[in-house]
Amino acid sequence: MARLAQARVRVEPRRIRRFLGEKQLEAVELEDGHRLPRRMIFLKPRQRPVPLVERLGLALDEQGFVRVDDHKQSSMPGVYVAGDATTPLQAAIIASAAGVTAAAIMNHALTVEAALRGETSR
Numbered sequence: 001m002a003r004l005a006q007a008r009v010r011v012e013p014r015r016i017r018r019f020l021g022e023k024q025l026e027a028v029e030l031e032d033g034h035r036l037p038r039r040m041i042f043l044k045p046r047q048r049p050v051p052l053v054e055r056l057g058l059a060l061d062e063q064g065f066v067r068v069d070d071h072k073q074s075s076m077p078g079v080y081v082a083g084d085a086t087t088p089l090q091a092a093i094i095a096s097a098a099g100v101t102a103a104a105i106m107n108h109a110l111t112v113e114a115a116l117r118g119e120t121s122r
C-alpha cells in the first residue's frame with residue numbers, strides 16, 4: 001500500500017457493485033452508488049483449482065496452486081500436474097515446458113515399471 005501511495009496510485013477501497021455501459025464500459029458503480037467514469041478496466045479474477053483437483057484431494061500450496069515436485073508429480077503418486085494449475089507464473093511457454101517435463105518423467109516411470117514387470121519394448 002505504501003509503495004502504491006508512493007507511486008501516486010490511488011487505492012479505491014469501496015467494493016464494486018456493477019459495471020455500466022451498453023456496448024462499451026462507461027462507468028464503475030461502487031457499493032455506495034458513487035460512479036467512477038471509466039472506459040477500461042484490468043481484472044485479475046481469483047483462481048481456484050478445477051473440480052478434478054478438488055475431487056482427487058491433491059495437496060495445494062499456500063497460494064492455492066497444486067503442489068508438485070521437480071518432476072511435476074503431485075502429492076498423489078502417479079498423478080502429474082503442469083502449467084497454470086501449479087504456478088502463478090502463467091505463460092504459455094512455461095506451461096508447455098512443464099508439460100514436456102511431466103510427459104518425459106511419466107514416460108520414464110512407465111518404462112521402468114514395464115521393465116520391472118519383465119516386459120520388453122521394441
Ligand SMILES: Cc1cc2nc3c(=O)[nH]c(=O)nc-3n(C[C@H](O)[C@H](O)[C@H](O)COP(=O)(O)OP(=O)(O)OC[C@H]3O[C@@H](n4cnc5c(N)ncnc54)[C@H](O)[C@@H]3O)c2cc1C
Pocket residue numbers: 050052082083084085090091092093095
Ligand atoms: C486472457 C489471457 C491472455 C493470455 N495471454 C497470454 C500471452 O499473451 N502469452 C502467454 O504466454 N500466455 C498468456 N496467457 C496465459 C496462458 O494462456 C496460460 O499460461 C496457458 O494457457 C496455461 O496452459 P495450461 O495447459 O496450464 O492451462 P489451460 O490452457 O487453461 O488448459 C487447461 C485445459 O484443461 C481443461 N480441463 C480442465 N479440467 C478438465 C478435466 N477434468 N478434464 C479434461 N480437461 C479439463 C480446460 O478446459 C483447459 O482446456 C493468457 C491467459 C489468459 C487467460
